[in-house]
Amino acid sequence: xxxxxxLAALAAGLLAGSSLNAAEVDINAIVKQAEQAAYYAGEDxxxxxxxxxxxxxxxKQLRQFIILRKDQSDGGDQDMLxxxxxxxxxxxxxxxxxxxxxRDDDRWLYLPGLDLVKRISAGDKRTSFVGSHFxxxxxxxxxxxxxxxxxxxxxxxxxxxxxxxxxxDTVEFTRYEVSIDKQTMxxxxxxxxxxxxxEYRKVEALKVxxxxxxxxxxxxxxxxxxNGGETEMQFRFISYDLGLPDDxxxxxxxxxxxxxxLDLKE
Amino acid sequence: MxxxxxxxLMLAVPVLAQxxxxxxxxxxxxxxWDFATQTASTxxxxxAELALGTRVVDSPFHSGTSLQDAxxxxxxxxxxxxxxxxxxxxxxxxxxxxxxxGRTRELSAQFTPLKNLDIKAGRQILTxxxxxxxxxxxxxxxxxxxFFAGRDDEYLKAPSDAxxxxxxxxxxxxxxxxxxxxxxxxxxxxxxxxxxxxxxGGLIAPQPGLSAQTPxxxxxxxxxxxxxxxxxxxxxxxxxxxKSPKSLTETGLPTFSRLRAWGASARxxxxxxxxxxxxxxxxSLDDGNxxxxxxxxxxxxxxxxxxxxxxxxxxxxxxxxxxxxxxxAALLTYSPFTQWETEQNRxxxxxxxTWRNATDDLSLSLFAFFxxxxxxxxxxxxxxYRLNDQWSLxxxxxxxxGRDQHSFFGQFEDNSNAWLRVRYSF
Numbered sequence: 001x002x003x004x005x006x007l008a009a010l011a012a013g014l015l016a017g018s019s020l021n022a023a024e025v026d027i028n029a030i031v032k033q034a035e036q037a038a039y040y041a042g043e044d045x046x047x048x049x050x051x052x053x054x055x056x057x058x059x060k061q062l063r064q065f066i067i068l069r070k071d072q073s074d075g076g077d078q079d080m081l082x083x084x085x086x087x088x089x090x091x092x093x094x095x096x097x098x099x100x101x102x103r104d105d106d107r108w109l110y111l112p113g114l115d116l117v118k119r120i121s122a123g124d125k126r127t128s129f130v131g132s133h134f135x136x137x138x139x140x141x142x143x144x145x146x147x148x149x150x151x152x153x154x155x156x157x158x159x160x161x162x163x164x165x166x167x168x169d170t171v172e173f174t175r176y177e178v179s180i181d182k183q184t185m186x187x188x189x190x191x192x193x194x195x196x197x198x199e200y201r202k203v204e205a206l207k208v209x210x211x212x213x214x215x216x217x218x219x220x221x222x223x224x225x226x227n228g229g230e231t232e233m234q235f236r237f238i239s240y241d242l243g244l245p246d247d248x249x250x251x252x253x254x255x256x257x258x259x260x261x262l263d264l265k266e
Numbered sequence: 267m268x269x270x271x272x273x274x275l276m277l278a279v280p281v282l283a284q285x286x287x288x289x290x291x292x293x294x295x296x297x298x299w300d301f302a303t304q305t306a307s308t309x310x311x312x313x314a315e316l317a318l319g320t321r322v323v324d325s326p327f328h329s330g331t332s333l334q335d336a337x338x339x340x341x342x343x344x345x346x347x348x349x350x351x352x353x354x355x356x357x358x359x360x361x362x363x364x365x366x367x368g369r370t371r372e373l374s375a376q377f378t379p380l381k382n383l384d385i386k387a388g389r390q391i392l393t394x395x396x397x398x399x400x401x402x403x404x405x406x407x408x409x410x411x412x413f414f415a416g417r418d419d420e421y422l423k424a425p426s427d428a429x430x431x432x433x434x435x436x437x438x439x440x441x442x443x444x445x446x447x448x449x450x451x452x453x454x455x456x457x458x459x460x461x462x463x464x465x466x467g468g469l470i471a472p473q474p475g476l477s478a479q480t481p482x483x484x485x486x487x488x489x490x491x492x493x494x495x496x497x498x499x500x501x502x503x504x505x506x507x508x509k510s511p512k513s514l515t516e517t518g519l520p521t522f523s524r525l526r527a528w529g530a531s532a533r534x535x536x537x538x539x540x541x542x543x544x545x546x547x548x549x550s551l552d553d554g555n556x557x558x559x560x561x562x563x564x565x566x567x568x569x570x571x572x573x574x575x576x577x578x579x580x581x582x583x584x585x586x587x588x589x590x591x592x593x594x595a596a597l598l599t600y601s602p603f604t605q606w607e608t609e610q611n612r613x614x615x616x617x618x619x620t621w622r623n624a625t626d627d628l629s630l631s632l633f634a635f636f637x638x639x640x641x642x643x644x645x646x647x648x649x650x651y652r653l654n655d656q657w658s659l660x661x662x663x664x665x666x667x668g669r670d671q672h673s674f675f676g677q678f679e680d681n682s683n684a685w686l687r688v689r690y691s692f
Contacts, residue, residue, distance in 0.1 A: 256376060
C-alpha cells in the first residue's frame with residue numbers, strides 16, 4: 001500500500017516536470033511549522049521586549065514591556081499577559097489576551113490610574129499595537145487558516161510562500177510573501193502588497209538566537225514603505241518552559257502582577 | 267510645588283526636539299532594562315500639567331474660569347519583603363479656588379499572605395462594575411467636580427482609605443473592601459459649579475461650597491466574580507451611605523443617609539461586539555417606606571450596554587439606563603415640591619464614539635448623555651493628542667442643556683465649559 005502511494009506520488013511529480021510541486025513540498029506543513037516556531041515555542045515563555053518607534057519625520061518613541069505566554073495546545077488557544085513599564089504614561093498598564101482559534105479573542109486592558117479593567121471588543125486586529133508599526137496581529141500571530149498559501153520558490157535555505165487572504169475585505173493587503181528559513185522554520189521576511197501590487201509594508205527578523213534549544217527572533221524590524229517610519233523590536237531575558245500556572249492568566253495579575261514570574265534573569 | 271512644576275515645564279521645552287536619540291537605543295545595555303519589578307532603584311515618575319477651562323455661557327454665580335490647575339504628580343513603587351508599596355502624590359495650585367493643595371492619591375501596601383489571598387491596605391483607587399461613566403454597583407467615591415471641569419478621566423475616581431481583601435477560588439473570586447471612615451463623593455457643592463436646590467427653590471452656588479454633615483460610620487463593599495469562557499459574571503453588595511448629600515438632617519443640614527445595595531452584572535461578546543447587563547437595588551435604609559421627604563427613596567437601577575467596532579479604529583457604544591424609584595406614590599404624597607421630583611422611571615441613553623488615527627497618537631471621542639424622561643442632555647466631546655513619550659495635549663467640552671432648571675443635567679446649564687490640558691510625563 002505504502003509503495004503504491006509513493007510510486008503514485010513519484011509519477012505525479014514526473015508528469016508535472018517541475019521542481020516546484022505540491023507533491024514534494026507540503027505547504028500546509030510548512031505553514032504550521034513556521035507558526036509553531038514563531039508563536040508556540042515551548043509550552044510557555046517569558047520575554048522582556050522593547051520597541052523603538054520612528055515616525056516618518058524621524059521622531060522617536062520607546063516602549064518597554066514583559067510578555068508572559070502560555071499555550072493551551074500547540075497551534076491552538078493561547079494566553080498572554082503584557083506588562084508595560086515604559087513610557088511613563090503607560091507604566092503599570094497591563095494588556096491581557098486570551099487567544100482562541102474557534103472564536104474571537106478575549107482582550108482586556110488594565111488602567112492603573114482608574115483601577116479599571118477595560119474589556120476591549122473584538123475589533124480589527126490590524127491596528128497599531130501601542131503606537132508602533134506592529135499590529136496586534138503581528139504580536140499575537142495571524143490565524144493561518146485565514147489565508148491560502150502557495151509556494152513561490154524553494155532555495156537551499158528558504159521557502160518563499162505567497163499568502164492570499166480568504167476574506168480580502170477584512171484586511172488592508174491583497175497578498176503577502178513570507179520567506180521561511182529551512183533550518184529554524186522561522187519567518188525571516190514578510191512583504192505585504194497592496195491592491196496595486198506595490199510593496200508597502202515589510203517585517204524582517206534581524207537577529208535569531210537559539211535559546212534553550214528554541215531558535216528565537218531577538219531583533220526584528222517593521223517598515224512602513226508607503227509613508228515612511230519604522231519600529232524596531234528587541235527581546236531579552238527570554239525563557240521557555242517555566243511552568244507558568246494557568247491561574248496567573250486572570251484578572252488578579254492585572255491588579256497584582258505575579259512578581260515571581262516577572263523577575264528577570266538571563 | 268507650583269514653582270517646581272513650572273520650572274519643569276520650562277526645562278522640558280528645549281528637550282522636546284531630542285527626547286529619545288538614537289544613542290539611547292544603542293546604549294540600551296542589560297542594566298538599562300529597568301523594569302518595575304527590579305528593586306535595585308526606586309525611580310520617581312509622574313507628570314507636570316497645566317489645565318485651563320472657561321465657561322462657554324455666562325453664569326450669574328461664577329467668573330468665566332472653570333478650571334485653572336498647575337499640577338505636579340510624583341509617583342514611585344517599591345518592593346520590600348514581598349510587599350509592594352505604591353505612593354502617588356499630587357501637589358497643585360487650584361486657580362478657581364485660589365489655593366495650594368497637596369493630595370495623596372495613593373499610598374498603599376499590597377501583599378499576598380496566602381497563595382490565593384491578596385491584601386491591599388491604605389489609600390487606593392477602587393473600581394468595579396460594567397458601566398461606562400455610569401455606576402450602579404461601584405459605590406466607591408467619585409469626583410464629579412473634576413469630571414465636569416475637564417480634568418483627566420483618572421480624577422473621576424477619588425481615592426478611598428480602605429482595606430481590600432481578595433480571595434481566589436475555582437468556584438468564585440471574592441473582593442471585600444472595608445472603609446473604616448465613610449468616603450463621600452466630591453459632589454457639586456457650589457464653589458466650582460452652581461446646582462439646583464429644591465429647598466432654596468432655584469439655582470444656588472454657596473461660597474465656600476456646601477458642606478454636608480459626614481457620618482463617622484464605616485463602609486463595606488463586596489464583589490463575587492467569576493469568568494466562564496468569555497462570560498464575566500459578578501455579584502455585588504454594599505453597606506454604607508449615599509455617596510452624595512441627597513438627604514437633610516432633622517435640623518435641615520445636608521447629609522448622607524444610609525444605603526444598602528445588592529446587584530449583579532454580566533459582560534460577554536455578542537455578535538461582533540461586547541454586551542453588558544447590570545442591575546442594582548439601592549435600599550434607602552432611613553426611609554424604608556418612602557414617606558420621608560428629607561431622604562431619598564429606594565431605587566432599582568438597570569443598565570444594558572453594547573459596544574462594537576464600526577469600522578477600523580472607530581468604535582461605537584450605546585447604553586440604556588433606568589432608575590426606578592420605589593414607593594413613588596408615598597414620595598409624591600409627602601414631597602413639599604412635587605413639581606421638581608424626577609419621574610418614577612428616569613431613563614438615560616448614552617452613546618460613545620471613539621476614533622483613533624492609524625499611528626495611534628490622536629484620539630477623538632464623543633460621549634453623549636441624553637435623558638428622554640428628564641429631557642436633558644450632557645455632551646462630552648474630547649480630543650487627545652500624544653506628541654511623543656513626554657508631551658501630550660487634550661481638549662474638550664462639557665455641554666449641559668435641559669428643558670428644566672431642576673433636572674439632573676439641566677441644572678448645570680450655566681456651567682457648560684471648554685477645557686485644555688498640556689502634560690509633560692517623566
